[in-house]
Amino acid sequence: MTDxxxxxxxxxxxxxxxxxxxxxxxxxxxxxxxxxxxxxxxxAFVEVFxxxxxxxxxxxxxxxxxxxxxxxxxxxxxxxxxxxxxxxRLTTSCCAAFRNNRVTSDAACVERLRAAGAIIIGQTNMHExxxxxxxxxxSAGPALNPWDQSRNAxxxxxxxxxxxxxxxxxxxxxxxxxxxxxxPAAACGLVGFKPTINSISTKGVMPLSWTMDHVGPLTRNVTxxxxxxxxxxxxxxxxxxxxxxxxxxxxxxxxxxxGFGRIPGFEVDASVGEVVNExxxxxxxxxxxxxxxxxxxxKEAHVSWLSIMxxxxxxxxxxxxEKHYEEFAPxxxxxxxxxxxxxxxxxxxxxxxxTHYER
Amino acid sequence: MGxxxxxxxxxxGRSIPExxxxxxxxxxxYIRNVDQFPEEVLAESPNLRFIPGYGHGNGEDI
Numbered sequence: 001m002t003d004x005x006x007x008x009x010x011x012x013x014x015x016x017x018x019x020x021x022x023x024x025x026x027x028x029x030x031x032x033x034x035x036x037x038x039x040x041x042x043x044a045f046v047e048v049f050x051x052x053x054x055x056x057x058x059x060x061x062x063x064x065x066x067x068x069x070x071x072x073x074x075x076x077x078x079x080x081x082x083x084x085x086x087x088x089r090l091t092t093s094c095c096a097a098f099r100n101n102r103v104t105s106d107a108a109c110v111e112r113l114r115a116a117g118a119i120i121i122g123q124t125n126m127h128e129x130x131x132x133x134x135x136x137x138x139s140a141g142p143a144l145n146p147w148d149q150s151r152n153a154x155x156x157x158x159x160x161x162x163x164x165x166x167x168x169x170x171x172x173x174x175x176x177x178x179x180x181x182x183x184p185a186a187a188c189g190l191v192g193f194k195p196t197i198n199s200i201s202t203k204g205v206m207p208l209s210w211t212m213d214h215v216g217p218l219t220r221n222v223t224x225x226x227x228x229x230x231x232x233x234x235x236x237x238x239x240x241x242x243x244x245x246x247x248x249x250x251x252x253x254x255x256x257x258x259g260f261g262r263i264p265g266f267e268v269d270a271s272v273g274e275v276v277n278e279x280x281x282x283x284x285x286x287x288x289x290x291x292x293x294x295x296x297x298x299k300e301a302h303v304s305w306l307s308i309m310x311x312x313x314x315x316x317x318x319x320x321x322e323k324h325y326e327e328f329a330p331x332x333x334x335x336x337x338x339x340x341x342x343x344x345x346x347x348x349x350x351x352x353x354x355t356h357y358e359r
Numbered sequence: 360m361g362x363x364x365x366x367x368x369x370x371x372g373r374s375i376p377e378x379x380x381x382x383x384x385x386x387x388x389y390i391r392n393v394d395q396f397p398e399e400v401l402a403e404s405p406n407l408r409f410i411p412g413y414g415h416g417n418g419e420d421i
Contacts, residue, residue, distance in 0.1 A: 334383055337370070338390070341383070356400045
């Protein structure tokens with residue numbers, strides 16, 4: 001299920017289209033073929049925009065022939081998690097209570113992707129309301145891990161990770177509040193990261209926790225992740241200067257200082273530790289300054305995160321929960337109900353602790 | 360401390376299953392531990408526009 005020999009990376013696809021070695025239509029057709037082949041088994045997509053994607057690919061090809069300036073993602077198919085608004089489509093967050101939630105405009109990050117030339121190919125499965133890390137709870141049923149279908153794909157951006165790992169698309173977007181891009185990236189063998197807060201707008205993202213939600217990319221390599229994230233970044237943010245970050249990698253700017261946090265008394269799996277150590281050695285070889293530190297107050301951090309997420313999610317979904325209790329999955333509605341019983345004092349302290357912890 | 364009996368009763372009034380009421384209570388009990396934060400780890404938060412000490416004098420009155 002991870003056969004993707006005909007697929008390229010984001011960078012390769014964009015370059016080949018630009019150099020007239022392939023067309024956006026051909027790339028989209030390749031993705032659609034792979035989706036038809038494996039999606040019935042893996043359940044990564046909740047909706048595929050076949051006709052619209054082919055039409056937009058055709059427009060992209062015409063733009064290239066006419067000599068118009070091309071964006072960094074020109075003709076590259078991208079899949080979007082089901083909590084990102086797409087004009088004229090349903091945003092459900094894979095929750096039955098929102099099955100009729102048709103939206104009238106694109107999320108800010110989707111607007112930016114389109115402006116960069118990306119072709120939106122479909123909407124991906126997710127853990128309901130992004131309220132879980134497995135992808136197993138969804139009104140569309142679980143997305144399966146393409147490497148081993150007996151295992152979950154990680155979540156909440158499960159479908160986006162499965163779509164990229166199984167070669168259905170070269171890149172997809174997820175959202176991350178407490179690991180929802182990073183967990184499925186790890187479970188499916190991909191690159192995914194949670195960009196610095198506010199560097200990518202969350203306008204038009206169906207929220208879980210509006211002060212902690214982030215949009216992030218899922219790709220097959222680091223460069224692709226940088227290119228996709230940079231294309232969505234707000235002007236003035238370091239992420240928008242993705243190319244300059246690339247210069248830094250090549251040693252043309254002062255190397256970054258990288259913090260390396262440990263939790264005292266907490267041991268990682270030996271094979272994981274080995275890979276992390278190797279990565280740190282390489283970073284040092286490239287001149288990065290590694291700064292080890294011990295993470296403190298980890299229990300408080302966990303409780304603070306939960307308090308903020310529960311309070312904000314419950315506030316946002318309060319009316320929907322009252323009206324449609326039965327249409328939320330039991331594990332989700334229990335958390336939504338719990339958030340209604342957290343005091344404002346607890347929420348405020350949690351936000352203040354979070355600010356201390358982020359320093 | 361999880362949910363008190365009055366709150367549990369109100370959830371029963373909304374026909375929420377007993378097993379879910381127990382789960383809600385357990386989540387709430389865990390989260391209420393946040394009140395154990397020591398003062399030195401509470402900072403001004405841009406999310407709250409909180410201004411520590413503003414108008415509070417030496418704090419003796421609050």
